[in-house]
Amino acid sequence: MNKLLIVGTVAFDSIETPFGKAEKILGGSAPYIALSASKLGVPTSIISVVGGDFTPSYLEMLHEHQIETAGIQIVKEGKTFFWKGKYHTDLNNRDTLVTDLNTLSDFQPIVSETDKNAPFLMLGNLHPTIQMQVIEQLPKRPKLIVLDTMNYWMEHSWDELMAVLKKVDVVTINDSEARQLSGEYSLVKSAQKIQEMGVKYVVIKKGEHGALLFHKNEVFFAPALPLEEVFDPTGAGDTFAGGFTGYLARTEDISFENMKRALIFGSNLASFCVEKFGSERLQTVTEKELEERLFQFKQLTQFDIELEKS
Amino acid sequence: MNKLLIVGTVAFDSIETPFGKAEKILGGSAPYIALSASKLGVPTSIISVVGGDFTPSYLEMLHEHQIETAGIQIVKEGKTFFWKGKYHTDLNNRDTLVTDLNTLSDFQPIVSETDKNAPFLMLGNLHPTIQMQVIEQLPKRPKLIVLDTMNYWMEHSWDELMAVLKKVDVVTINDSEARQLSGEYSLVKSAQKIQEMGVKYVVIKKGEHGALLFHKNEVFFAPALPLEEVFDPTGAGDTFAGGFTGYLARTEDISFENMKRALIFGSNLASFCVEKFGSERLQTVTEKELEERLFQFKQLTQFDIELEKS
Numbered sequence: 001m002n003k004l005l006i007v008g009t010v011a012f013d014s015i016e017t018p019f020g021k022a023e024k025i026l027g028g029s030a031p032y033i034a035l036s037a038s039k040l041g042v043p044t045s046i047i048s049v050v051g052g053d054f055t056p057s058y059l060e061m062l063h064e065h066q067i068e069t070a071g072i073q074i075v076k077e078g079k080t081f082f083w084k085g086k087y088h089t090d091l092n093n094r095d096t097l098v099t100d101l102n103t104l105s106d107f108q109p110i111v112s113e114t115d116k117n118a119p120f121l122m123l124g125n126l127h128p129t130i131q132m133q134v135i136e137q138l139p140k141r142p143k144l145i146v147l148d149t150m151n152y153w154m155e156h157s158w159d160e161l162m163a164v165l166k167k168v169d170v171v172t173i174n175d176s177e178a179r180q181l182s183g184e185y186s187l188v189k190s191a192q193k194i195q196e197m198g199v200k201y202v203v204i205k206k207g208e209h210g211a212l213l214f215h216k217n218e219v220f221f222a223p224a225l226p227l228e229e230v231f232d233p234t235g236a237g238d239t240f241a242g243g244f245t246g247y248l249a250r251t252e253d254i255s256f257e258n259m260k261r262a263l264i265f266g267s268n269l270a271s272f273c274v275e276k277f278g279s280e281r282l283q284t285v286t287e288k289e290l291e292e293r294l295f296q297f298k299q300l301t302q303f304d305i306e307l308e309k310s
Numbered sequence: 311m312n313k314l315l316i317v318g319t320v321a322f323d324s325i326e327t328p329f330g331k332a333e334k335i336l337g338g339s340a341p342y343i344a345l346s347a348s349k350l351g352v353p354t355s356i357i358s359v360v361g362g363d364f365t366p367s368y369l370e371m372l373h374e375h376q377i378e379t380a381g382i383q384i385v386k387e388g389k390t391f392f393w394k395g396k397y398h399t400d401l402n403n404r405d406t407l408v409t410d411l412n413t414l415s416d417f418q419p420i421v422s423e424t425d426k427n428a429p430f431l432m433l434g435n436l437h438p439t440i441q442m443q444v445i446e447q448l449p450k451r452p453k454l455i456v457l458d459t460m461n462y463w464m465e466h467s468w469d470e471l472m473a474v475l476k477k478v479d480v481v482t483i484n485d486s487e488a489r490q491l492s493g494e495y496s497l498v499k500s501a502q503k504i505q506e507m508g509v510k511y512v513v514i515k516k517g518e519h520g521a522l523l524f525h526k527n528e529v530f531f532a533p534a535l536p537l538e539e540v541f542d543p544t545g546a547g548d549t550f551a552g553g554f555t556g557y558l559a560r561t562e563d564i565s566f567e568n569m570k571r572a573l574i575f576g577s578n579l580a581s582f583c584v585e586k587f588g589s590e591r592l593q594t595v596t597e598k599e600l601e602e603r604l605f606q607f608k609q610l611t612q613f614d615i616e617l618e619k620s
Contacts, residue, residue, distance in 0.1 A: 090495060185400060188538045209519040212536060221610050223531045226522060228498045260613040294617060300531050301611050303570040307604060 002249040003043050005115050005142070006033050007134045008124025008238070009104060010048040010072055013278060014084040017091065017232050022277040026058045027083060029124030029148065032238035035282045036269045037122075037246025038065040039290065044246075045115050047071040047134065049107045051079035061283065071112055078103035091230050092207060111137040119143040120249040123168065124238065125150050128160040135167050144254050146170040146245045147199075148238070151177050166198035169254075172241045174205045187212060188219070201259065203244065205237050213263050215256050222263040225271040225296060232277045236270045239282060243269035268293050312559040313353050315425050315452075316343050317444045318434025318548070319414060320358040320382055323588060324394040327401065327542050332587040336368045337393060339434030339458065342548035345592045346579045347432075347556025348375040349600065354556075355425050357381040357444065359417045361389035371593065381422055388413035401540050402517060421447040429453040430559040433478070434548065435460050438470040445477050454564050456480040456555045457509075458548070461487050476508035479564075482551045484515045497522060498529070511569065513554065515547050523573050525566050532573040535581040535606060542587045546580045549592060553579035578603050 013027025034044045045068035052074065059069050084098035109130055121142040123131040131147060145168040153161045154177070165171060171194060179185055182193035191202040191214035202214040208230070210223040243266035248254055251261075268290060275281040323337025344354045355378035362384065369379050394408035419440055431452040433441040441457060455478040463471045464487070475481065481504060489495055492503035501512040501524035512524040518540070520533040553576035558564055561571075578600060585591040 186536075186538055186540070188536045206519070209516070210533070219536055219610055220613075221533045221536070223520070223533065226496075226498045226529055226531070228496055230496070257614075261615050264613055264615060291617065294615060298615070298617070300529055301613075303530075303574055303611075304567075305571050305574060305604060305608070307601065307608070 002120060002252055003045065003115075003118040004037050004120040004122060004246060004249045005045050005047070005111070005118035006030050006037075006122045006124065006242075007047045007109055007131065008033055008122075008126060009081055010046070010050050010054070011081040011083055013234060014082075014098070015232060015234055015277060016086040018087065018089050019231055020277070022232075024082075025278040025280075026055070026061075027234065027278060028081065029126075029238045031058075031062060031279055032235040032273065032282065033122055033124055033242035033245070034062065034067045035065055035279055036239045036242030036266075036273075037249065038067055039269060039282070039285060039287075040243065040246040040250050040265065042246045042249045044068065045071055045118065047109050047111060047115070049073040049075060049103045050081070051103045052076040054080045065283070068115075071110070071115060073107075073110070075103045085234070087233070091233055109134050109137075120245060121145045122241065122245045123147040123164075124241075128153050128157050128164040132160065132164045132167070135164070143252075144169050144245070144248060146172065146241065148172045148241055149177070151180050154180055162197060165194075168199060170201040170203060170245075171199045172203040172205060172237070172244070174207070174237065178202070178204045188214075203241075203263070205240060207233070207236070211240065211263060211267060213259055215259075218256055220256075220260045220263060222260075222267040223297075223300060224267055225293065225300065227271060227274065230274045233274050234277075235279060235282075236273045239273040240266040240270040242266070264294070264297055268297060312430060312562055313355065313425075313428040314347050314430040314432060314556060314559045315355050315357070315421075315428035316340050316347075316432045316434060316552075317357045317419055317441065318343060318432075318436060319391055320356065320360050320364070321391040321393055323544060324392075324408070325542060325544055325587060326396040328397065328399050329541055330587070332542075334392075335588040335590075336365070336371075337544065337588060338391065339436075339548045341368075341372065341589055342545040342583065342592065343432055343434055343552035343555070344372065344377045345375055345589055346549040346552030346576075346583075347559065348377055349579060349592070349595060349597075350553065350556040350560050350575065352556045352559045354378065355381055355428065357419050357421060357425070359383040359385060359413045360391070361413045362386040364390045375593070378425075381420070381425060383417075383420070385413045395544070397543070401543055419444050419447075430555060431455045432551065432555045433457040433474075434551075438463050438467050438474040442470065442474045442477070445474070453562075454479050454555070454558060456482065456551065458482045458551055459487070461490050464490055472507060475504075478509060480511040480513060481509045482513040482515060482547070482554070484517070484547065488512070488514045498524075513551075513573070515550060517543070517546070521550065521573060521577060523569055525569075528566055530566075530570045530573060532570075532577040533607075533610060534577055535603065535610065537581060537584065540584045543584050544587075545589060545592075546583045549583040550576040550580040552576070574604070574607055578607060
């Protein structure tokens with residue numbers, strides 16, 4: 001079994017979009033990553049922390065998706081990480097209104113014996129020191145380590161981030177963060193500089209404009225599916241990363257050609273995520289729906305031009 | 311011969327980018343459209359106007375590219391349309407510093423007898439009344455009419471724009487303009503509304519984020535090639551439209567499947583345009599270079615996923 005081990009946040013999110021509000025729903029990077037991978041049939045296990053206030057039915061829902069939650073520490077006297085944000089009319093920008101780290105501020109990840117040999121590891125966006133602590137607990141290097149990060153760690157924990165980047169295979173990062181990390185405006189140059197930091201593959205997420213995968217001189221682009229309605233973009237990046245990593249775990253093939261397919265699967269899953277609040281749509285999406293949308297991705301991107309042999 | 315008739319501006323441009331300045335170089339929509347189509351071997355003819363101050367060597371250069379310029383009226387006592395702009399650091403935004411319409415303000419397009427039967431017509435961004443005057447001079451409807459427009463005409467000549475939109479097959483427009491024209495934020499909904507205005511195909515240009523082609527329920531996406539360096543984006547949209555229309559003229563095939571290929575050819579040509587000031591790079595690009603980059607477009611976008619038959 002190609003288990004995917006996931007380290008990330010589990011949170012309560014309060015979200016306001018132009019279309020409505022949701023209060024204290026399931027959030028954090030880990031549930032999105034895990035649900036996305038689970039939709040591809042990949043067994044996952046989450047390492048995270050919540051407080052005594054966490055909703056048990058959320059854990060049950062994750063269980064029903066074959067997601068192992070024993071690694072989610074429950075700090076009884078603590079409160080669950082809470083994020084509150086409000087999206088602008090265009091949904092491309094949002095204001096963070098509240099970030100209460102709560103139990104997350106003292107989080108010490110513990111990798112259980114059963115999780116220690118997981119061949120695939122996804123390090124969701126967290127303090128780079130926590131990401132490193134997880135890698136250091138593994139007796140054997142996983143076949144593939146994917147890391148997600150954000151601008152906050154570039155500003156506050158540069159050295160720790162540089163150290164953990166050297167230990168991973170793939171980094172997923174959004175376009176403005178890639179520019180900030182590299183100091184280069186061109187995404188091609190950004191990806192080159194980030195590879196020089198020690199990462200082999202760079203995935204740059206551009207939201208509604210799709211995602212780019214870079215490795216040495218190779219580039220691949222997966223568009224986002226043009227949608228009539230985007231309801232809530234929260235978690236789309238994590239869903240994308242979970243679909244990408246999940247597909248690689250399912251196929252046990254980490255070649256660049258297969259990463260192309262993985263990028264399309266990630267984009268496919270993300271296109272469902274944004275259709276409802278939080279992870280609601282991701283929970284209900286069926287294999288048939290994924291297959292139908294995969295057909296749309298082919299229609300959207302595949303063309304037939306014969307190249308002359310020169 | 312599938313001649314492409316082009317109506318558009320011919321201008322002097324003064325451009326400032328973060329990389330340098332160029333003074334009074336060849337600009338306007340028509341030269342970019344024509345040069346782009348000429349690189350695909352398509353004979354073109356330009357209908358436009360310039361002043362007595364226009365540089366004769368620019369006309370010679372166009373001639374050398376098999377571009378007919380007899381339809382460019384030279385108003386001896388007048389001055390050539392002049393545009394001056396300055397790009398911001400990210401090259402995605404620019405400030406227009408000067409727009410002197412000069413001879414363009416009294417322009418009356420005249421379609422010569424030899425141009426009247428051109429099977430393909432590209433109406434570059436101009437007053438919709440001028441675009442309509444060209445259509446009205448044609449004894450027989452061309453096989454395909456492509457129209458480009460901009461926000462200015464939506465704000466100042468709405469009724470005239472609506473009238474001409476009903477007469478064309480394809481509109482090319484950028485994303486913010488599509489939103490303005492339709493009143494819809496979603497580009498999928500924008501394209502639907504624009505089709506309801508009487509246009510059959512809607513091409514939405516997203517600059518460095520590529521371009522979308524919509525027709526009924528079909529969508530196709532051509533990315534922009536990720537480049538190490540973008541030097542000057544001036545004319546990229548016109549180059550894209552010229553490559554798109556030129557490819558359709560060359561192949562005499564206006565099916566949706568062929569429009570997919572045309573979109574890729576447009577994006578290919580645009581990727582060269584931005585590498586130097588104005589149309590400089592477009593003038594020198596060779597068939598071999600286009601072919602090599604076409605290979606890059608395939609690498610960038612083509613993937614191999616088998617769909618299960620359900």
